[in-house]
Amino acid sequence: xxxxxxxSISELAKExxxxxxxxxxxxxxxxxxxxxxGQTRIFSSKDRVRLKLILRGKRMGFSLAETKELxxxxxxxxxxxxxxxxxxxxxxxxxxxxxxQQKNDIAxxxxxxxxxxxxxxxxxTELQKKKKQQTPANEEARQTAEN
Amino acid sequence: xxxxxxxSISELAKExxxxxxxxxxxxxxxxxxxxxxGQTRIFSSKDRVRLKLILRGKRMGFSLAETKELxxxxxxxxxxxxxxxxxxxxxxxxxxxxxxQQKNDIAxxxxxxxxxxxxxxxxxTELQKKKKQQTPANEEARQTAEN
DNA sequence: AAACTACTTTACGTTTACGTAAACTTTATC
DNA sequence: GATAAAGTTTACGTAAACGTAAAGTAGTTT
Numbered sequence: 579x580x581x582x583x584x585x586s587i588s589e590l591a592k593e594x595x596x597x598x599x600x601x602x603x604x605x606x607x608x609x610x611x612x613x614x615x616g617q618t619r620i621f622s623s624k625d626r627v628r629l630k631l632i633l634r635g636k637r638m639g640f641s642l643a644e645t646k647e648l649x650x651x652x653x654x655x656x657x658x659x660x661x662x663x664x665x666x667x668x669x670x671x672x673x674x675x676x677x678x679q680q681k682n683d684i685a686x687x688x689x690x691x692x693x694x695x696x697x698x699x700x701x702x703t704e705l706q707k708k709k710k711q712q713t714p715a716n717e718e719a720r721q722t723a724e725n
Numbered sequence: 726x727x728x729x730x731x732x733s734i735s736e737l738a739k740e741x742x743x744x745x746x747x748x749x750x751x752x753x754x755x756x757x758x759x760x761x762x763g764q765t766r767i768f769s770s771k772d773r774v775r776l777k778l779i780l781r782g783k784r785m786g787f788s789l790a791e792t793k794e795l796x797x798x799x800x801x802x803x804x805x806x807x808x809x810x811x812x813x814x815x816x817x818x819x820x821x822x823x824x825x826q827q828k829n830d831i832a833x834x835x836x837x838x839x840x841x842x843x844x845x846x847x848x849x850t851e852l853q854k855k856k857k858q859q860t861p862a863n864e865e866a867r868q869t870a871e872n
Numbered sequence: 873a874a875a876c877t878a879c880t881t882t883a884c885g886t887t888t889a890c891g892t893a894a895a896c897t898t899t900a901t902c
Numbered sequence: 903g904a905t906a907a908a909g910t911t912t913a914c915g916t917a918a919a920c921g922t923a924a925a926g927t928a929g930t931t932t
Contacts, residue, residue, distance in 0.1 A: 586878085586879085587878090587879075588878070588879085597920080597921080598879085599919095599920065599921065599922085600919080600920065602880090602881095603919070603920060607919095616879095616880095616927090616928075617879080617880055617881085617927080617928090618878085618879060618880075618928085619879085619880090634830050634833065634834070636786075636919095637786065637826065637827065637830050638786070638827065638830050638831065638834065639784065639785065639786040641918075641919090642918075642919075643918085652841070655844070655845055655848065658848055658851075658852065660849065660852050663845050663848055663849050663852075664849075666841075666845050667842065667845050667846075670838050670841060670842050670845075673834075673838060674835070674838065677831050677834060677835060679784065680784065680785065680827070680831060681828075681831060683781050683784050683785050684785065684824050684827060684828060684831075686781065687781070687785065687820075687824060688821070688824060691817050691820060691821065694799070694813070694817060695814065695817050697802075698802055698810050698813050698814050698817075699814075701802065701805055701810055702807065702810050702811075704805075705805065705807050705810075733908085733909085734908090734909075735908070735909085744890080744891080745908095745909085746889095746890065746891065746892085747889080747890065749910090749911095750889070750890060754889095763897090763898075763909095763910095764897075764898085764909075764910055764911085765898080765899095765908090765909055765910075766909085766910090783889095788888070788889090789888075789889075790888085873932105874931105874932085875930100875931085875932085876929100876930080876931075876932095877928100877929085877930080877931095878927105878928085878929085878930105879926105879927080879928080879929100880925100880926075880927070880928095881924100881925090881926080881927100882923105882924085882925090882926105883922100883923090883924090884921105884922090884923090884924105885920105885921075885922075885923095886919100886920085886921070886922095887918100887919090887920090887921100888917100888918085888919095889916100889917095889918100890915105890916090890917095891914105891915075891916075891917100892913100892914090892915075892916095893912105893913090893914085893915095894911105894912085894913090894914105895910100895911090895912090896909105896910075896911080896912105897908105897909080897910070897911100898907100898908085898909075898910090899906105899907085899908080899909090900905105900906085900907075900908095901904105901905085901906080901907095902903105902904090902905085902906095
């Protein structure tokens with residue numbers, strides 16, 4: 579039911595703004611498994627999804643190895659081994675903890691950026707005041723002189 | 726008003742669970758600027774804060790170069806140049822956008838982990854059913870045989 | 873048929889963020 | 903005063919994630 583069933587390497591590269599080199603590298607590391615027509619790679623919509631996940635993983639600070647581990651584990655759960663299923667659940671728990679940590683980090687960062695921005699704006703208005711004191715009535719003259 | 730004014734390299738290493746090598750590397754890259762007593766490094770509480778920020782930055786996917794840029798810019802804003810202040814404000818804006826992206830990524834990831842976990846649990850209960858069918862009344866026998 | 877265009881493999885190079893070993897100094901402890 | 907403990911510099915090594923030629927193939931447009 580996808581719009582398209584298969585994709586060339588450069589189509590994916592364009593869509594996700596990565597180099598073909600990267601995509602080939604991801605295949606080399608077994609994160610993507612395109613089929614071949616002759617020697618040319620043909621990517622399925624599953625590959626497309628995985629590429630999207632790879633890139634999101636990167637933005638979230640996941641290594642390719644970590645992402646690959648998740649892919650592999652997920653594939654194994656589909657073949658329904660109990661041990662793998664349990665392992666998957668514990669790993670999901672770990673990842674959740676990671677995400678919680680990241681959310682805390684982000685919240686902290688946002689707060690600090692708020693105070694940083696506030697101080698910047700204060701400093702700016704301070705500068706404005708001083709400027710006006712220096713040139714109380716020559717504002718127009720200075721403005722035109724700046725060209 | 727901090728508990729302690731100065732810190733040794735190993736104190737900081739322990740507190741933040743990093744190697745002394747890393748800390749020295751951060752100094753080499755000019756993210757930390759400890760003073761010296763003889764040839765021994767002495768870290769201020771400002772250094773401590775910066776180390777904390779470095780590590781949080783890493784968890785958020787920031788490179789050391791990015792973090793250093795922020796540190797430098799922040800220092801420059803303290804000396805009150807208007808141009809630097811404005812640059813700082815735009816960079817803060819960029820970072821905010823990054824954080825928004827990350828929050829979206831995290832939210833997406835959490836949703837997908839929810840469905841993944843659900844499928845795992847379903848698969849597990851399926852397996853439990855099949856087990857019971859295979860051994861409807863011999864449960865005790867199988868349990869003890871597993872040793 | 874010549875020239876593009878898109879794709880391929882092979883392989884060496886690069887950056888980041890440290891690890892690790894060697895050899896040395898300074899300070900504290902027995 | 904030896905010896906351990908914590909610090910130092912110097913320098914080569916490494917893993918991850920690609921970048922960047924170089925050289926070849928396969929289809930197709932002029």
